[in-house]
Amino acid sequence: MSAQACSSCTFFQDHAxxxxxxxxxxxxxxxxxxxxxxxxxxxxxxxxxxxxxWCGHFEQENA
Structure with a gap:
């Protein structure tokens, strides 16, 4: 998986x-x-x- 994937983006939220x-x-x-x-x-x-x-708005999640 790419380091710039949605799952590691600050704007990503798990979908229930x-x-x-x-x-x-x-x-x-x-x-x-x-x-x-x-x-x-x-x-x-x-x-x-x-x-x-992934997209061009990727911002690394601050964990």
């Missing part, structure tokens, strides 16, 4: 499924605000990313 368990190899990217949905009364959703994804 409806069952309360963490989604394996997936998380939420908290860099940008939630993405709006077509329905006006729907809540925005954070982008779901894989732990080994």
């Amino acid at each position: 499924l409806n069952s309360g368990k963490s989604a394996e190899a997936a998380g939420l990217c908290r860099y940008n605000p939630p993405v709006t949905q077509p329905e006006a009364d729907s809540r925005g959703l954070w982008p779901v990313v894989k732990t080994d994804d």
Whole structure:
């Protein structure tokens, strides 16, 4: 896995499924605000990313 992967980024958050368990190899990217949905009364959703994804906004997590 690359050192600059989503799983080691400060903006990455583990993604919990409806069952309360963490989604394996997936998380939420908290860099940008939630993405709006077509329905006006729907809540925005954070982008779901894989732990080994990466982007140009990577910032090393301070553990």
